[in-house]
Amino acid sequence: MATYTPSDIEARWQAAWEQAAVFRAERSDDKPKYYVLEMFPYPSGRIHMGHVRNYTMGDVIARYKMSTGHSVLHPMGWDAFGMPAENAAMAIGGHPKTWTYDNIADMRSQMKPLGLSIDWSREFATCDPEYYGQQQALFLDMLEAGLVYRKNAQVNWDPVDMTVLANEQVIDGKGWRSGADVEKRELTQWFFKISDMAGELKQALDGLENWPAKVRLMQENWIGESRGLEMDFKLSTPRPGFDALTIYTTRPDTLAGASFMAIAPDHPLSKALEADDPALAAFNADARRMDTTEAAMEKAEKKGFDTGITVQHPLYPNQTLPVWVANFVLMDYGTGAVFGCPAHDQRDLDFARKYDLPVIDTFVAMDDDTRVANAAFVPAKSEVVRWINHPAGIDKATGQDAIDKTIDWAEAQGLGRGQTQYRLRDWGLSRQRYWGCPIPVVHCDDCGVVPEKKENLPVELPDDVTFDIPGNPLDRHPTWRDTPCPSCGKAAKRETDTMDTFVDSSWYFARFTAPRANTPTNMEDAAYWMNVDQYIGGIEHAILHLLYSRFFARAMHITGHLPASAIEPFDALFTQGMVTHEIYQTRDDKGRPIYHLPEDVTDGKLADGTEVDIIPSAKMSKSKKNVVDPLGIIASYGADTARWFVLSDSPPERDVEWTASGAEAAYKHLARVYRIATDCVTDSPANEDTKADLDLARARAVCIDGVTRDIESFGFNAAIAKLYAFTATIAKSKASGAAKRDSIKTLAQLMSPMTPHLSEDIWNMLGGDGLVTLAAWPVAEAALLKSDTVILPIQINGKRRGELEVDADLDKSEVEKLALAHEAVKKALNGGTPKKVIVVPGRIVNVVV
RNA sequence: GCGGGCGUGAUGGAAUGGUAGACAUACCAGACUUAAAAUCUGUUGGGCGUAUGCCCGUGUGGGUUCGACUCCCACCGCCCGCACCA
Numbered sequence: 001m002a003t004y005t006p007s008d009i010e011a012r013w014q015a016a017w018e019q020a021a022v023f024r025a026e027r028s029d030d031k032p033k034y035y036v037l038e039m040f041p042y043p044s045g046r047i048h049m050g051h052v053r054n055y056t057m058g059d060v061i062a063r064y065k066m067s068t069g070h071s072v073l074h075p076m077g078w079d080a081f082g083m084p085a086e087n088a089a090m091a092i093g094g095h096p097k098t099w100t101y102d103n104i105a106d107m108r109s110q111m112k113p114l115g116l117s118i119d120w121s122r123e124f125a126t127c128d129p130e131y132y133g134q135q136q137a138l139f140l141d142m143l144e145a146g147l148v149y150r151k152n153a154q155v156n157w158d159p160v161d162m163t164v165l166a167n168e169q170v171i172d173g174k175g176w177r178s179g180a181d182v183e184k185r186e187l188t189q190w191f192f193k194i195s196d197m198a199g200e201l202k203q204a205l206d207g208l209e210n211w212p213a214k215v216r217l218m219q220e221n222w223i224g225e226s227r228g229l230e231m232d233f234k235l236s237t238p239r240p241g242f243d244a245l246t247i248y249t250t251r252p253d254t255l256a257g258a259s260f261m262a263i264a265p266d267h268p269l270s271k272a273l274e275a276d277d278p279a280l281a282a283f284n285a286d287a288r289r290m291d292t293t294e295a296a297m298e299k300a301e302k303k304g305f306d307t308g309i310t311v312q313h314p315l316y317p318n319q320t321l322p323v324w325v326a327n328f329v330l331m332d333y334g335t336g337a338v339f340g341c342p343a344h345d346q347r348d349l350d351f352a353r354k355y356d357l358p359v360i361d362t363f364v365a366m367d368d369d370t371r372v373a374n375a376a377f378v379p380a381k382s383e384v385v386r387w388i389n390h391p392a393g394i395d396k397a398t399g400q401d402a403i404d405k406t407i408d409w410a411e412a413q414g415l416g417r418g419q420t421q422y423r424l425r426d427w428g429l430s431r432q433r434y435w436g437c438p439i440p441v442v443h444c445d446d447c448g449v450v451p452e453k454k455e456n457l458p459v460e461l462p463d464d465v466t467f468d469i470p471g472n473p474l475d476r477h478p479t480w481r482d483t484p485c486p487s488c489g490k491a492a493k494r495e496t497d498t499m500d501t502f503v504d505s506s507w508y509f510a511r512f513t514a515p516r517a518n519t520p521t522n523m524e525d526a527a528y529w530m531n532v533d534q535y536i537g538g539i540e541h542a543i544l545h546l547l548y549s550r551f552f553a554r555a556m557h558i559t560g561h562l563p564a565s566a567i568e569p570f571d572a573l574f575t576q577g578m579v580t581h582e583i584y585q586t587r588d589d590k591g592r593p594i595y596h597l598p599e600d601v602t603d604g605k606l607a608d609g610t611e612v613d614i615i616p617s618a619k620m621s622k623s624k625k626n627v628v629d630p631l632g633i634i635a636s637y638g639a640d641t642a643r644w645f646v647l648s649d650s651p652p653e654r655d656v657e658w659t660a661s662g663a664e665a666a667y668k669h670l671a672r673v674y675r676i677a678t679d680c681v682t683d684s685p686a687n688e689d690t691k692a693d694l695d696l697a698r699a700r701a702v703c704i705d706g707v708t709r710d711i712e713s714f715g716f717n718a719a720i721a722k723l724y725a726f727t728a729t730i731a732k733s734k735a736s737g738a739a740k741r742d743s744i745k746t747l748a749q750l751m752s753p754m755t756p757h758l759s760e761d762i763w764n765m766l767g768g769d770g771l772v773t774l775a776a777w778p779v780a781e782a783a784l785l786k787s788d789t790v791i792l793p794i795q796i797n798g799k800r801r802g803e804l805e806v807d808a809d810l811d812k813s814e815v816e817k818l819a820l821a822h823e824a825v826k827k828a829l830n831g832g833t834p835k836k837v838i839v840v841p842g843r844i845v846n847v848v849v
Numbered sequence: 850g851c852g853g854g855c856g857u858g859a860u861g862g863a864a865u866g867g868u869a870g871a872c873a874u875a876c877c878a879g880a881c882u883u884a885a886a887a888u889c890u891g892u893u894g895g896g897c898g899u900a901u902g903c904c905c906g907u908g909u910g911g912g913u914u915c916g917a918c919u920c921c922c923a924c925c926g927c928c929c930g931c932a933c934c935a
Contacts, residue, residue: 039935041935042934042935044935079935082934082935083933083934083935084934084935155933156933164933165933166933166934167934168933168934169933169934170933214853214854215853217852217853218853218854218930221851221852221853222852222930222931222932224852292932292933293932294850294851294932295850295851295930295931296850298850298851298931299850300850347850424932425932427932428932428933430933431933432933500933501934501935502932502933502935505935538929539853539854539930540929540930540935541930541935542929542930543852543853543932544930544931544932545935578929617861618928619928648861648862648873649861649862649872649873649874650861650862651862651863654855654862655855655928657860657861659860659874661874661875662861662873662874665873665874666873668887668888669873672888675888717862717863717872717873718863718871718872720872720873721862721863721871721872721873722871722872724872724873725871725872791868792868793867793868794868795867795915795916797915797916798867798914798915798916798917799916800867800868803868835915836915837915838867838915838916840867843867843868844867844868844916845867846867846915846916847915848915848916
């Protein structure tokens with residue numbers, strides 16, 4: 001009896017696929033196209049189980065679509081720019097480029113044994129000059145189209161390392177490497193005008209029917225459309241350049257409750273006052289030092305500084321309101337100035353209590369006169385409330401109704417302007433780093449900012465750089481930095497900032513359609529392959545990457561690089577869960593945790609017999625050592641086992657827990673399938689038992705039908721459960737050898753998207769035609785799917801009390817009669833009549849007693 | 850803090866508003882074996898009962914419904930994102 005040896009089988013079939021070039025994506029006139037894409041990886045150097053799961057899911061779809069007559073594009077590339085390469089250069093020496101390309105080579109060699117149906121001829125890395133040169137061309141086109149501009153923005157500045165820090169490099173307000181207090185610095189930086197498209201990006205979400213509802217909702221909230229009122233508050237005493245403060249509010253209905261004004265530390269008025277007021281300057285400096293992450297802003301203590309300036313209340317000209325500078329008001333949102341209404345906003349109330357400002361109720365609950373004390377009264381906008389004081393005379397209304405009416409009223413009175421505002425900010429793309437795509441512009445003393453000429457692209461990163469001195473090496477590289485102005489030819493300087501790596505990943509999907517084109521895209525190829533029919537990746541990209549890509553697709557259409565049909569680049573999105581593992585921990589003599597690799601732990605003990613604490617499963621991470629190396633699994637069980645296991649057990653959108661016993665079981669199952677198949681080749685009794693043949697044929701049809709539907713709906717775990725069941729049915733069947741061989745061939749075919757190597761081998765040994773990879777997907781015979789009778793559960797008052805076998809197409813009233821004649825029902829009725837009988841054809845009967 | 854999600858046996862999980870626990874793990878029992886491994890078969894949510902069976906059970910509390918794991922409200926716990934990580 002042959003044994004299952006994955007290493008032989010997998011190498012053999014991978015060679016066969018390669019030789020036949022079966023995964024080469026070709027445009028075809030007579031086949032529908034299908035573009036399946038998994039989010040491309042960062043080349044860290046090692047693939048992990050999360051990658052295996054992500055790519056296996058995409059591979060199942062790609063292979064399935066290939067079998068159903070599609071011309072499939074399934075490419076792979078590398079998101080290769082970014083900080084880790086620079087960090088490595090600083091920590092261990094070497095060059096980011098070498099580090100990155102070495103990692104790519106390593107990862108590619110780790111991915112190939114998985115047997116993925118990838119068209120490797122289209123591979124590229126975002127750090128290839130051929131790729132980022134086209135990205136620079138795109139940037140220049142976007143600049144010309146007015147989609148990019150420069151403005152001042154703050155960055156995290158490390159005064160010791162003399163460098164800009166990413167948010168993740170700022171820990172508790174200190175630089176991660178130096179430990180120095182991080183400061184804010186204002187730099188002139190490049191921005192994409194994504195906010196111009198905010199309304200469009202939000203509206204178009206409705207059309208993304210094959211995206212998870214949660215992702216659409218998250219994007220909608222992120223874009224954050226709100227309707228509000230912009231209005232001017234006159235300064236009691238005008239100052240040069242400042243007659244009035246323009247504020248924006250989403251709650252104009254609470255205008256009568258305004259008790260103070262609050263402006264951002266970076267509001268022009270605050271900046272003007274700062275010059276003559278050291279105390280305010282100190283306050284603002286402190287506010288600017290604050291962590292700029294949204295989470296930190298929200299958690300930070302709310303502080304204010306009284307400017308001494310007052311404004312007139314627009315409703316009550318005799319009344320004045322003090323103007324405070326507050327650390328929680330953002331210059332980026334609205335106008336950078338708000339009015340505070342402590343009665344109906346908790347943050348304003350805390351502020352008012354802290355600085356002893358009045359609290360003025362404007363409405364109360366319908367059945368309760370309680371005035372605001374220490375909790376602001378903030379009912380849902382849909383709740384009807386009673387107004388104490390509304391300028392337009394509203395008496396009872398919902399918050400939303402009052403907001404709409406107040407805006408109309410304020411416009412009619414000339415007090416303000418209705419405004420739709422978005423939370424979405426423009427996308428800052430400048431990074432003061434080396435390992436990124438150079439921004440292709442030149443700064444000339446005479447001509448200003450001048451785009452590099454397209455024929456000079458790519459503006460390539462210089463190789464001769466070092467990372468032993470703090471700061472951006474491009475800044476101190478004279479022969480690279482100094483360049484003649486493309487416009488006047490005078491000595492000028494290149495921009496030394498590079499692009500955010502999100503730019504790289506915002507159009508790679510379009511580049512895959514023509515990866516070697518000497519323009520960013522080739523319109524014919526883009527028109528043929530776009531959109532991505534199925535995009536697969538982690539939920540952590542739900543907002544930024546996916547929103548930026550949607551923006552880029554629009555920008556690429558405007559600049560003539562994508563057809564109009566591709567402005568929503570991802571037709572369907574699937575967000576897969578993580579791979580988790582238990583964590584094994586002991587403690588050293590000081591009580592600090594020590595983590596242990598799963599491979600070093602057997603039955604909860606280390607090799608020396610020490611018991612480990614088992615901490616419940618969490619995302620695999622190097623720091624917790626709860627990682628399982630895919631290469632190790634492939635070496636001991638084969639790629640098919642790894643693929644099978646990451647798809648089984650958990651639904652794809654949820655986390656899957658890696659367990660040694662589960663992997664072992666997956667292997668045993670594949671070995672069993674192999675054994676059943678090999679047995680069947682030799683042992684083939686003729687059988688007169690046609691009932692067994694028919695039963696097996698029915699089971700086969702049911703399995704084809706179920707697995708097909710499960711794959712189409714991403715129910716891979718459910719498909720696998722059905723394949724387990726079908727395997728058991730074949731093993732126990734008394735059907736003829738021919739019937740069994742038929743079923744096993746079908747089994748191999750249905751398994752082939754998940755376990756392609758094993759399936760090829762079985763297909764081949766049972767005399768299948770050509771490669772199973774290229775064979776047409778099996779179709780279930782409708783006649784075999786229908787059974788003549790169904791078993792209906794009988795419920796009494798919603799609880800199952802028996803069952804009834806009836807003809808599948810039996811009339812409703814007949815079913816009712818049979819149900820009422822049922823023993824359990826008669827017992828429950830006890831001679832009486834039922835209150836109600838519900839018959840759901842083919843499903844259930846419920847008798848209400 | 851804000852936004853989003855998840856919560857079902859010992860464990861991973863299944864279930865278009867219609868028989869809760871498919872399939873798998875683990876455990877236990879049996880077959881084969883001198884024995885073990887491998888393989889095959891079977892049992893297993895909790896409680897009561899010899900048994901036909903009955904009661905309870907999908908994080909907690911309420912609601913809608915003939916019927917709720919599924920829909921609605923509140924709460925608890927865990928996870929993800931928060932704009933310079935990729």
